[in-house]
Amino acid sequence: MRPPKKPFYRILYVQVIAAIVAGVVLGHYASALAIDMKPLGDAFIKLVKMVIGPIIFCTVVSGIAGMQDMKKVGRVGGKALLYFEVVSTFALVLGLIATHVLKPGAGFNVDVATLDGKSVAAYAAKAHGQSTVDFLMHIIPNTIVDAFGQGEILQILLVALLFGSVLATIGERGKPVTDFVESISHVLFGIVRIVTKLAPIGAFGAMAFTIGKYGVSSLLPLMKLIGTFYLTSIVFVLVVLGTVARAVGFSIVRFVAYIKEEMLIVLGTSSSEAALPQLMAKLEKLGCSRSVVGLVVPTGYSFNLDGTNIYMTMAVLFIAQATNTDLTLTQQLTLIAVAMLTSKGASGVTGAGFITLAATLAVVPTIPLSGMVLILGIDRFMSECRALTNIVGNGVATVVVSAWEKELDRTKLASMLGRNVKVTETAGV
Numbered sequence: 001m002r003p004p005k006k007p008f009y010r011i012l013y014v015q016v017i018a019a020i021v022a023g024v025v026l027g028h029y030a031s032a033l034a035i036d037m038k039p040l041g042d043a044f045i046k047l048v049k050m051v052i053g054p055i056i057f058c059t060v061v062s063g064i065a066g067m068q069d070m071k072k073v074g075r076v077g078g079k080a081l082l083y084f085e086v087v088s089t090f091a092l093v094l095g096l097i098a099t100h101v102l103k104p105g106a107g108f109n110v111d112v113a114t115l116d117g118k119s120v121a122a123y124a125a126k127a128h129g130q131s132t133v134d135f136l137m138h139i140i141p142n143t144i145v146d147a148f149g150q151g152e153i154l155q156i157l158l159v160a161l162l163f164g165s166v167l168a169t170i171g172e173r174g175k176p177v178t179d180f181v182e183s184i185s186h187v188l189f190g191i192v193r194i195v196t197k198l199a200p201i202g203a204f205g206a207m208a209f210t211i212g213k214y215g216v217s218s219l220l221p222l223m224k225l226i227g228t229f230y231l232t233s234i235v236f237v238l239v240v241l242g243t244v245a246r247a248v249g250f251s252i253v254r255f256v257a258y259i260k261e262e263m264l265i266v267l268g269t270s271s272s273e274a275a276l277p278q279l280m281a282k283l284e285k286l287g288c289s290r291s292v293v294g295l296v297v298p299t300g301y302s303f304n305l306d307g308t309n310i311y312m313t314m315a316v317l318f319i320a321q322a323t324n325t326d327l328t329l330t331q332q333l334t335l336i337a338v339a340m341l342t343s344k345g346a347s348g349v350t351g352a353g354f355i356t357l358a359a360t361l362a363v364v365p366t367i368p369l370s371g372m373v374l375i376l377g378i379d380r381f382m383s384e385c386r387a388l389t390n391i392v393g394n395g396v397a398t399v400v401v402s403a404w405e406k407e408l409d410r411t412k413l414a415s416m417l418g419r420n421v422k423v424t425e426t427a428g429v
Helices: 012-029 031-035 038-067 070-102 117-128 132-138 144-150 153-196 199-214 216-248 252-258 260-269 272-285 290-303 306-322 329-342 352-361 369-376 379-404 410-417
Strands: none
Touching (some): 012 260, 031 199, 038 153, 038 260, 038 272, 070 290, 070 379, 144 153, 153 272, 199 379, 216 252, 216 306, 252 379, 272 290, 272 379, 290 379, 306 369, 352 369
């Protein structure tokens, strides 16, 4: 007997949509009150980030310990990184092409001397503060406890890889520890289920603050840039990721519909981290093996930021067009290479994309860094699209690597996504 259908008003994504609409209305008509709603969004993100570290640790440890094969860990990680680099390159090039074709910055004719760079000085300072070596050194925590205390995903991932590797090598002696970690993960996902019920409140607070602080009117002068970015991101998801998905044997449209609740949470909070635990759980239900989910998703949050890549090339060229700065082909190719590096480690939280943009601009000195002022006011609106594209990209990457490893249960995949899925194999998950 089928369980009774939920009333529509109790469905999470309906609640989140209603909350986002309410936030926009409050922000437009009562901006002062709306700005005071900011703690609601911040509190929800903090609640989620509170459990992200332990969940990643438990998922990765139990996944690796269950593999009993360290060669497989390296193989999965290598395949994931290869996929990330290839797809990220497509994102960067697509952003470059779209900006050249649609020219969102043409006609602004901004005089660089009139720009006040003080408002972006803090971002520039952070961008200059970390080199590639610094980034790699930062992956190693000062202590194991410090990794969890700071909530650094890559540091926690490193600790989990080492911990799980040892459990896998000692075999039966490590089984009690593995069972304990499994039990803890069930508790943590129970906490996530409770916290997720607060998503509408968090989405309402974050959206009300955004509209109240910046106002819908602030979008109008730069609407062409925003429209170009959203359009390019949609094309990337439907064409690039859609082609990848079709090659693996599923529909990108149905996949997006499957993770709609997580995407609405991201839309409301402008943070892809806000939906990370739920995304991991859903990918397992979709038929991806737990070990692949545990490795690919956390790594992807630092190395597979497709939305951020599109944003960076587009924003740099927009500033160049708006200030009538000509770029040579060599400089544009350099821009792609640098953006590939500077995007690594951007966590998807609002502001991270702006810092990586400053780091990228610093390598192309002919473009004035003060030009970032032109898009400072709309960065918050663009961060939502960045985060949405990032979460879809990481979800697709996990399914692809699972299929690559022959650990994708296609029967589950077909059941969850519907008829437009080819059931060609059953993985040993």
